Amino acid sequence: MPGERREAMVTLLFRLASVVFALLLTALVLVLVQAPPLEAFRLILKGAFGSPKKVADIFVIWIPLLLTSAGLLLTFHAGLWNIGIEGQIVLGAVFATGVLRYLQDTTIAPTLALILAFVAAALGGMIWALLSGVLKVYGGVNEIFSGLGLDFVAVTLVLYLIFGPWKRPGVGSMSGTEPFPRELWLPTLEKMRLSPWALALALVAWIMVIVLLQRSYFGLRLRAVGRNPRAAYLMMGLSPARLTLLAFAICGVFAGLAGAIQVTAVYHRLIPAISSGYGWLGLLVGMLVNYSPIWIGPVAWFFAMLNLGSIQLPIVLKVDSTLAGVLQGTLVYSFLLGEGIRMKWQQRRREIGESE
Amino acid sequence: MDTLLVGLAGVVALSTPVVLATLGEILTERAGVINLALNGTILLSAMTGFAVAVNSGSLLWGFLAGGTVGMTVALLVTFTSLTLGQSQVAVGFVLTLLTRDLSYFLGNPYMGKQGPRLPHWPLPVLQDIPILGPLLFRHDLMVYLSYVVILGMWFWFFYTRPGLILRGLGERPAAAYVRGARVRELRYLYAALGGFLAGLAGPAYSLSVKAGWKGTISGLDGIGWIALALTIFGGWHPLRGALGAYLFGLLQWLSLVLQPQLKDIPSQVLQVAPFPTMILLLLFVNIGNTEWMQRTLAGLPPEVRRLVERALRALQVSPPAALGKVFREE
Numbered sequence: 001m002p003g004e005r006r007e008a009m010v011t012l013l014f015r016l017a018s019v020v021f022a023l024l025l026t027a028l029v030l031v032l033v034q035a036p037p038l039e040a041f042r043l044i045l046k047g048a049f050g051s052p053k054k055v056a057d058i059f060v061i062w063i064p065l066l067l068t069s070a071g072l073l074l075t076f077h078a079g080l081w082n083i084g085i086e087g088q089i090v091l092g093a094v095f096a097t098g099v100l101r102y103l104q105d106t107t108i109a110p111t112l113a114l115i116l117a118f119v120a121a122a123l124g125g126m127i128w129a130l131l132s133g134v135l136k137v138y139g140g141v142n143e144i145f146s147g148l149g150l151d152f153v154a155v156t157l158v159l160y161l162i163f164g165p166w167k168r169p170g171v172g173s174m175s176g177t178e179p180f181p182r183e184l185w186l187p188t189l190e191k192m193r194l195s196p197w198a199l200a201l202a203l204v205a206w207i208m209v210i211v212l213l214q215r216s217y218f219g220l221r222l223r224a225v226g227r228n229p230r231a232a233y234l235m236m237g238l239s240p241a242r243l244t245l246l247a248f249a250i251c252g253v254f255a256g257l258a259g260a261i262q263v264t265a266v267y268h269r270l271i272p273a274i275s276s277g278y279g280w281l282g283l284l285v286g287m288l289v290n291y292s293p294i295w296i297g298p299v300a301w302f303f304a305m306l307n308l309g310s311i312q313l314p315i316v317l318k319v320d321s322t323l324a325g326v327l328q329g330t331l332v333y334s335f336l337l338g339e340g341i342r343m344k345w346q347q348r349r350r351e352i353g354e355s356e
Numbered sequence: 357m358d359t360l361l362v363g364l365a366g367v368v369a370l371s372t373p374v375v376l377a378t379l380g381e382i383l384t385e386r387a388g389v390i391n392l393a394l395n396g397t398i399l400l401s402a403m404t405g406f407a408v409a410v411n412s413g414s415l416l417w418g419f420l421a422g423g424t425v426g427m428t429v430a431l432l433v434t435f436t437s438l439t440l441g442q443s444q445v446a447v448g449f450v451l452t453l454l455t456r457d458l459s460y461f462l463g464n465p466y467m468g469k470q471g472p473r474l475p476h477w478p479l480p481v482l483q484d485i486p487i488l489g490p491l492l493f494r495h496d497l498m499v500y501l502s503y504v505v506i507l508g509m510w511f512w513f514f515y516t517r518p519g520l521i522l523r524g525l526g527e528r529p530a531a532a533y534v535r536g537a538r539v540r541e542l543r544y545l546y547a548a549l550g551g552f553l554a555g556l557a558g559p560a561y562s563l564s565v566k567a568g569w570k571g572t573i574s575g576l577d578g579i580g581w582i583a584l585a586l587t588i589f590g591g592w593h594p595l596r597g598a599l600g601a602y603l604f605g606l607l608q609w610l611s612l613v614l615q616p617q618l619k620d621i622p623s624q625v626l627q628v629a630p631f632p633t634m635i636l637l638l639l640f641v642n643i644g645n646t647e648w649m650q651r652t653l654a655g656l657p658p659e660v661r662r663l664v665e666r667a668l669r670a671l672q673v674s675p676p677a678a679l680g681k682v683f684r685e686e
Contacts, residue, residue, distance in 0.1 A: 033462060081445060140642030140649075141635060144392075144445075145588075148581050149631040156628035280453060287446055320464040322457040329454030333436075336447055340440025 011342065018338035022331040029326055035319045043316055044309030044324075054308065056194040060266060061278075061304035063195075063202040064089070064258035068282030069289075069296040070202075070209040071254030076286050077213060078247040079226030084132045084147025085279035087154035088125040088252045092259025094158060095124030097177065097270040100184050100263075101166065110183040118260045125256020126249050128154065133248035137241045151279075158272055166270065176271035186265035195265040205254050210293040222247060255279065277325075281307075284332045290339075303328055363609060365491050368499065371605030373398070373560040375502045377583035378590065378597045379509055380553030384430065386513070386592055387546035388526040389438070390680045392448025393429050394554055395580025396455030401425040401558025402576055403463035406569045409559070410471045418472070419498075419559045426555015427548045429455060434547040437682070438540060444680050456577065466569045474498060474564040498560045502598075505553065509594040522546060526592075526676030529683040539683050554583070578631075585634045589641055591673030600637075604630060644668035 027037035048058055068085055075082040082088075096117040103113040131150060135141040166177045188195045213219040222243055224232040229240040262274050281303055289295035310324035377398060384391045391397075401422035409418025429451055437444040474496040482493040492503070512519040521542070524532035529539045561576055562569055582604060590597025611626035618626070643649050649668070653661050 029458065029461065033465065081449070083449075135635065135639065138643075138646060138648050139639045140644075140646040141638045142588075145581070145585050145638055146635050148578075149635040152578060152628050152631040156625065160625065284450065284453065287450065320461045322461045325457030326454065326461050329450055329457055332450045333447070333454060336436055336442045336450065337440065340436055340442045343441060344439075 007346070010346065014338045014342040015335070018334040019331065021338070022327065022334040025330045025334065026323070026327045029330075030319070030323070033319055035317050040313065040317055040319070040323065043313060044306060046309070047312045048305045048309035053192055056189065056192045058301065058304050058308050059199060060193045061276075061307050062301050063198045064261055064276070064278045065281055065285065065300045065304055066202040066297065067205050067254045067258040067261075068278050069285040069300045070205045070293070071251030072282045072286040073209055073213065073289070073291070073293050073296060074222065074247045075251045077219070077222045077226050077291065078244055079229070080136075080244065080247060081144045081283075082129070082132065082147060082248065082251055083144050083279075083283070084129065084150045085251065085255050085282060086275050086277070087147070087151040087279075088128045088255035089259040089262070089275040089279050090151075090154035090158055091124040091128040092121035092256025093263045093270060093274040094154075094161065094259075095256065096121040096260040096263045097161075097166070100180055101177075104181055104184060113184060114186060114264060117264060118257060121256040121260030121263075122253045123256065125254070125259060126252040129248040129252025129255065130245060133245045137244055155272070158270060158274060162270060162272060174272055176267065176269045179269045180264075184264070185268050186261070188265060193266055195261070198261045198265050201257060201261070205257070206293075206297055209296075213293045281328065284328055288332050288335055361487065361490050363613065364606075365494065367602065367605045367609045368492060369495055370565050370608065371602045372495075372499045372502045373557040373565065374579060374583055374586070374601040374604060375506065375598050376498075376560055377554045377557040377580060378586045378601050379502075379505055379594055380426070380550040380555075380557070381583055381587045382550075382590065382592055382594055382597050383509065383553065384547050384550030385587060385679055386522055386526045386676060387543045387550075388529060388676060388678045388681065388683070389430075389434055389543055389547045389550075390444050390448060391430050391433050391547065391551060391554070392445055392584065393433055393451035393455060393580075394584055395578065396452035396457075396459070397426050397429045397551070397554055398558045398561070398580045398583075399459040399574070399576055400429070400455040401555040402562040402574065403459040403466065403558070403569050405559030406469075406471055406562035407463065407466050409563055410466065410469060413472065415472055415474055415563060418563050419556060422557075422559035422562075423552040423555040425455075425558070427552040430547045430551020430554070431544070434544055438543060441682060452580070460571055463569050463571060467571050468568065471568060472563065473567045496564055498556070498564055501556075506594055506598045513594060523676070526678055529678050529681075533683070543683075554580075557583075582630065582634060585638060588673065588675070589634075589637045591641070592676060607633060640671050641673045644672040645674065 023041075027041075030037040030040050048054060068089065072082055072085060099117040099120040100113060103116065128150060132143045132146045135146040136143045162174075162176055168175075168178050186195045186197055213222070221232070221238050225238055225240045225243045232238045233240055258278060259274065262276065263270060267274065282300075285296055285300050285303060288299050306324040306327055310321045313319050313323055314321050377394060381391060381394055404425045405418040405422030408421035409415055412418070432451060433444065433447050436442045436447045476494070476496055478494040479500070483489045485493070493500075513523060521532055521535075521537050524535075524537065525539060525542055525546070533539045557579075558576075561574075566575065568574075583601070586597055586600040586604065589600045607630055611629050615626055644665075653664060656664065
């Protein structure tokens with residue numbers, strides 16, 4: 001129908017306008033700190049695409065971000081704000097580190113040790129996520145607050161471990177725990193930090209979420225509970241409690257795996273900022289894709305590119321590298337703004353159409 | 357005794373920004389709007405307030421700038437949700453992240469700079485009251501302002517007609533509308549006022565109790581979330597909300613004071629103690645609302661049930677009925 005195609009065109013135009021608006025706002029912020037905006041944007045692109053190694057590094061960021069975004073899309077569909085995701089990544093990293101530290105002095109095959117570390121990480125992330133879930137379902141505590149509190153607890157746990165029981169020989173430092181022996185590193189491409197295994201894992205998670213949400217009864221039920229838990233319970237006999245816990249659990253597993261990848265493929269040890277903020281970023285990705293699982297791939301990739309590209313900004317332009325965060329936040333906000341204006345505009349057009 | 361009094365007076369001072377942020381949020385939420393952007397708002401207003409005070413040399417401009425930042429963010433939340441129909445939680449959450457990053461990005465040049473600080477201003481006569489004097493009346497202007505806000509808001513809510521209408525906005529906007537209240541305009545107004553108050557919390561740190569701007573190590577990240585939790589813990593009541601803020605300050609102070617005594621507990625554990633406490637407090641005030649609890653209670657023998665129910669009800673809170681819901685004037 002031409003009408004429908006028109007609506008789709010309008011939607012696309014509004015999204016493009018949101019991107020332009022976000023770029024303009026960010027340029028304004030750059031002008032405020034007396035930095036040249038175009039030069040900054042050019043440097044971001046150069047920082048992300050300057051060499052094959054840099055392009056590979058985009059994927060290094062993309063992998064954990066895709067995992068967290070995929071998990072978060074499930075909790076979003078269940079109507080949940082899983083802000084505890086940062087803590088879930090951290091717990092995954094802690095569990096993986098714990099297992100590897102225990103096994104590195106044994107004669108166990110490295111492959112098996114890595115597999116066990118990933119299983120433990122999935123479990124760690126799941127436990128942390130289920131804490132939020134149980135507090136929500138059986139304690140009436142909003143998941144935003146429990147998740148946030150648990151985030152702080154998780155970060156503190158890492159600091160405690162790094163400066164306490166797991167400290168480096170001599171004195172503990174912010175640089176993290178002692179690195180693992182090389183055979184316990186997740187195999188990566190030569191001279192790069194990109195691991196094909198991690199990439200495969202993230203892709204599987206992405207496809208799984210697409211299938212779950214678009215092709216399964218589970219996805220349908222999840223959405224019903226997310227839209228209106230009471231109605232879903234009364235009319236369809238669905239148990240909001242069970243679905244809520246399940247969504248939390250799967251998301252926690254994905255986040256835990258992201259933590260394991262950070263530990264085994266990227267840093268090869270536990271560091272204080274092990275989650276790298278990929279949980280928060282995943283929440284932004286989730287908002288930007290508007291519930292569409294296919295889009296988390298490209299959007300997460302774009303965000304990963306921005307993150308990588310802005311790393312060298314402090315050195316070259318003397319501005320803070322949080323510029324990536326400013327740009328990402330502005331993008332999501334102007335997207336919400338654009339959606340709101342578009343819906344209002346289309347509603348008004350329909351009203352005019354009806355009155356004629 | 358004197359050291360204890362000095363310590364507790366410090367708690368009052370340190371709690372002041374949390375009191376302001378919590379009361380700002382209570383005002384906003386009573387009108388039916390959730391401003392989830394509080395955490396980033398406090399950071400951005402702390403940075404802006406400090407930067408403006410450094411550049412202008414005027415404390416007043418610093419505080420006004422902080423308040424204006426808070427008001428602007430609150431108005432953005434309100435506009436995008438009430439007028440444009442987007443999810444209040446989503447908008448607030450994006451803005452809390454955006455304002456946090458903005459504060460670090462824009463505040464970079466001001467890191468570690470020297471700046472003005474709100475002077476101590478003991479109140480004449482009042483400061484000589486035994487115990488209460490040193491505890492409450494030997495502070496700076498912001499602390500006294502917070503007392504005025506606490507008592508003023510309580511009086512406004514429960515003893516004035518506009519206060520009654522305000523509570524109606526959050527409970528039954530349709531009824532308020534029928535009685536002639538301009539629901540949307542009033543929600544904008546109270547969200548702006550609440551945002552301004554919360555915005556004062558920033559400079560209350562950066563120009564007073566934690567003077568200066570230190571970027572990510574300012575120790576302010578997380579305060580806004582605590583204030584949001586205290587809003588719930590306080591049951592949207594100004595006095596109970598303020599009490600919660602002071603208890604939170606007391607807890608922070610205790611963890612500092614007790615640290616040397618509790619050598620077995622790593623210092624990191626005590627620093628993070630407020631956050632699990634926050635979860636536990638929310639659990640106490642909410643658990644009575646869950647179906648699971650009500651079913652369990654129904655199965656208990658009557659004497660026990662009455663006891664448990666009374667205990668739960670003393671703690672229990674429930675939000676304004678129309679909190680976060682868009683109201684359409686038909």
